[in-house]
Amino acid sequence: MTTNALYTDLSGYYDLMCADIDYQAQSNCVRRLHQIFGNNGKKHLDLACGTGPHVQHFIDFGYLSSGLDINQPMIDLAQQRCPTGHFSLQDMCNFQVDDPLDLITCFLYSIHYSSDITQLKSCIASTHRALASGGVFCFNTVDKNKIDSSAFVRHTAEHHGSHFAFSSGWRYGGHGNQQSLRLKIEKTTGLHTETWQDEHPMVAVTFDELQQLLQPYFEVHVFEHDYEKITPGDGASGNAIFCCVKI
Incomplete structure (x- = not known):
């Protein structure tokens, strides 16, 4: 197998590569945050959804859940996993939706796939436009x-x-x-x-820099990177869950 062959077929290894991730705990934690801070709506979009495991959990929670990714093979696998979900081939830094959403998620530090600050700003702006009033944007991140x-x-x-x-x-x-x-x-x-x-x-940012980018659009709440309990973040660990409510 050549390097290019393995890279081309990386989607086939994605679930193996992420086999130790507790998708259910992550999804349930964000669902709880949405219950606390959200607008009671059930329209959900997962950015950089990969093969769709988070989407499936939100469907199980009763959400009308969808996902987007820039990798078509990932989208194909996600659709197989979640036949009732809707998936689209889009860039999370510049995406559009048909109807306003109540919850947008971005798991597995994928917010950093915005390759630079300009792209990260575009991702934040696109997310803000896509959310309904009182909608929530939730993601995890690392302080550079x-x-x-x-x-x-x-x-x-x-x-x-x-x-x-x-x-x-x-x-x-x-x-x-x-x-x-x-x-x-x-x-x-x-x-x-x-x-x-x-x-x-x-893209690399500090938590302070990230909050400055988000605050024109959102009320920002920062929590410890712990999917078992909701604890306000103190920044010491360098990993955090950001819960952002559209203003």
């Missing part, structure tokens, strides 16, 4: 000044007779508004191991 560039998250999985090892980690150079997400996949079949690695450029 708290990134440990030496830290990696690793896990393994077995699939179709092969052993997979996945690792990912942030890298930030210490200045500017650019960070990156480093990814590595090792696939071992028998005695043969193939390796794919990549580094995705992403």
Whole structure:
């Protein structure tokens, strides 16, 4: 398998790569935040939805749930997972919806896929336009000044007779508004191991900078990055859940 072949077919490995993520806990936490801060509506959109696991949970919660992503194979897999969901091939930094929404989510730090500050501003503006009055925008994020560039998250999985090892980690150079997400996949079949690695450029912000970008559009509430309980954030961990109510 060549590097390009694995990259082209990354959608097929996405669920394996995210196998240790508790999608239900994440979705339920945001549902609780929406119950507290939202407008009681049930129209939901998940930005950078991937293969749709969060969308499925919101459908189970009784939402009219949809998702968007820039990767068509991901959209295809999401539609298979969630036959009653609606999915569209769109860029989260410049998207449109047919009707105002009550909740927009962006999980797995995907807000950082806005490649620079200009794109992040566009994502925030697009989200604000898409929300109904009192609608909620909820996402998780990392403070650039708290990134440990030496830290990696690793896990393994077995699939179709092969052993997979996945690792990912942030890298930030210490200045500017650019960070990156480093990814590595090792696939071992028998005695043969193939390796794919990549580094995705992403926008880097502090929590203070992010709040300044959001405050013209939203009332911003910041919580600890804990999906089991809702606790106001103090910024110490460098990871947070932002709950933003349209004003």
